[in-house]
Amino acid sequence: MTMLLNITINGQQRTFEIDAKQTLLELLRSQPEYQSVHRSCEEGECGACTVLLDGEPVNSCLILAASVEGATVLTSEGLVRQGQPHPLMQAFTAELGIQCGFCTPGMLMNSYALISGAGDIELTDQQIRKSLEGNLCRCTGYVNIVNAVKKAQQAKNGGQWW
């Protein structure tokens, strides 16, 4: 069964004809502009498909597209502004919190939600690690990811954020 879905993705209002059993992940990956959203376990365990749904990080593989009518979705492409990487992205490359890059977009979105909601108080290692628990990375051992998140929070507290 197909149906129409109205959704705002990265600030753009879009209308899609979707299959009723399509997941949000499948919908996003079917569009070339959102391919940073990666598919791996398809059961909500790895976090590679994490996007922000109305500001909250979710595993898009577990969300039926049909259930998000009218919602706002942010993928890591939506963090890029005027061709420039977001300060969070800059922190990830500066700290080399990225190796193969496959888990990175999901890590970014989860970190973005964490930092955006954290206020000015410096996040502790444990807070960061706990927050990223649902995003598996097999390359970095998480050390440089934690460092990148800290650096990004400093950037935000220094007024460099969007």
Place this chain on the structure above:
Amino acid sequence: MKKREDRLIMGKGQYADDLEFSNMAHLVFVGSPHGHAKIVSINVEKALQVPGVVRIITGRDVMEHSNPLPVQADFKNPGWIWRLANVHAMDADRVRWFGEPVAAVIAEDEDKARIAADLVEVEYDLLEVTASVTQALEPGAVKLYDDWEDNKQVHLVFDFGDPARAFDMADQVLKVTNREGRVTGVPIEPRGCVGLYDRKNDTLEMWGSFQTPFLSRHNIAATLGIAEAKVKINAVDIGGAFGLKIHAWKENIVALASKLTGRPVKWMEPHRDFITTGPHQRDVYWEGEIAFNNDGTLLGLKAEVVHDLGVESTNKGIAALSIFPACSAPTNMYKWVGMHVEGIGVVTNKSFYCAYRGYGKDKGIKFIEAAVNQVARHLGMTPEEIRFKNFIQPDEFPYHQINNYVLDSGDYPAVLQKAMELANIDQYRTLKSELEGRGRYLGIGLVTFIEPAGVAVPNCQMGGITQARVLITPDGSVEVHSDRTEIGQGSEISHATIVADILGVKKETVHVKKVTSDFIGQGPLSSRGAVYPASAVAKAARLLKEKVVQCAASVLKADQDDVVLEDGFVYSSAAPDIRLTYQEFANKVFFFPGPRGLDPEILKRHEHLLDVTTTWYSPTTPESGSSYTSFCVSADVAVVEVDVDTGVTEIKKYVHVHDAGTIINKQVIDGQIHGGIVQGIGEALYECLDYDLDGQLKNTSFSTYLIPTAVEAPDIEIAHLETPSPFSETGAKGMGEAPIIGSKAVILDAIEDALSSFNVRVNDSPATPEKVRRWINQAMSANKGDL
């Protein structure tokens, strides 16, 4: 400036799952639900009724239209067993492990292919499952391969030095055993590719997560019966590999599917399939005796290591070969009189054995380091005392080890010393005694080891020859080609750094090209990236530099000795104001080579072409037979606390001191160290593929096959020493596997130390809470509750 990382971070990765071709069909495999069975019949009628299904391939088609998988390693030697299997990428008559593909559905989209795959009806006649090595070796056990005498695929026997004398000399002998569970590397991205067979030209091109395109081309071309010259394999962005994406076999069926349908065919492996039908590793049992003197001098080892290979391990993967490094690695960094080591590989009804970070070196090191620490405890020595006593000394390099390894360089005592300082080891030992009185159990683990890095082995596809090409284009940018795929381990940035430094250009103008099968080599495996490909690239860049200098001297009318290449400029130190950018220089060389531009002699000698292709091969391997060229040095200290009531281990501190020779990029090396250590922690504490007696794999997802999350992973402190290797072009040593080797050994040692008052031997990984509790209970009942 990190070109690749900047691209990936902006969401511009081009991974296998992102590949899109016009008229592309999708392939989904149907896997066996049984561990061992005869295929009586396959009925595809219902599946073919699903709208959008293009074709269904079964084992019968694979056998009819393709050749068996080529043998990747053959070591038939007198006195050794090395059995080869004649297998196709998909069998028509029999399945030998849970998940083994029996059919492949090709449809217009993946969804339709998945629906149809569920409708493929297979009738099986169940066979007895061989679920363990013990069962496989029982007399009369069901044979996995009918033409073999029994289920033993490999039996290697090594005598290093003089083992008999070592045991004659010894004051004491201690029995040691060690077991490790079956694991898999599971990068977050599974395998995937697109095959595109061109019917008009009878050529095949593929794109995907190929860790070693050159070897994949050889193997895919052989099964399809197409000349290698008509096949091209392209690596795209790869979402982690760790060895698991080296060997093609399912990819061969994707290629065949494209050939049979005449369409581009894409296959993206579901993650569950990556675990059930992907490469597995470890799963070994060691039993042996270590000989030593009362003063702690190590003398010898007699040991046998039995590997559960799963199904045959010479065609789908090449990991029967990993039995060699497993047997050789126990010599580690110590002086020995002799060793007798036997390596046995047994086939069972499990997924096949293949490469995973460590590749046997880890097994040998884990075994010997546990044994050395047990000797130290037995003699009342500290772990550092026994090591300082037995280390090969800094003035003894190159050192010819009893197993033929030529150890290149290092300062083993200095690395250990540094690790102890960084870890404040004495302070933690004091704390351990204090806490023990209060019922808390702190353990301090210590291991030291060398990682044999950068492999070349005769009689197999790991022969070692490696090619690189470096060229300057007419606009002055630089292209770098090699076999070293970027799998997240920093190939691109490392090669860009090496080339930029040699040619005096800016890193931004160096373009490290994606790897294709056009360049010879085994890619990044066995930590060979910084040894073989980086050496080939450095050598090509140096040869190219000679050409640049000759041409520049001619263009600038300067003396060759005065030519300076720096920051993207070419000039003469005699006239430093006249500077050509590389762009201006290259333009003159390419487009104005005539007598008013370049010296005619340069043209006559063909030295104007700013393009060098060369090969590199180890300087030590040909003479010594040392299959590894460099040996990076590590010392790991871990502090853990074991909760004796729950069996849970918490890592309090982790220190890693490393000497990988000349550092090309510190951030990259640190990243490798962090990642490897955490993978090793996974093996030490959590990861184990759990097959039941019926051959069913019970943990096939991240929710049941537990890899460390950010919460379990510790912070990691690192220090570096830099003792250049005399044998690589850059002085760098390979290092990618060292971190995983050390961490699983040191965590287990730390647990043993934590439980020392219970007299528990931690010789079985992973040390899950259940197991730790069992050990404590067993120890307490053995000690009749004195504790």
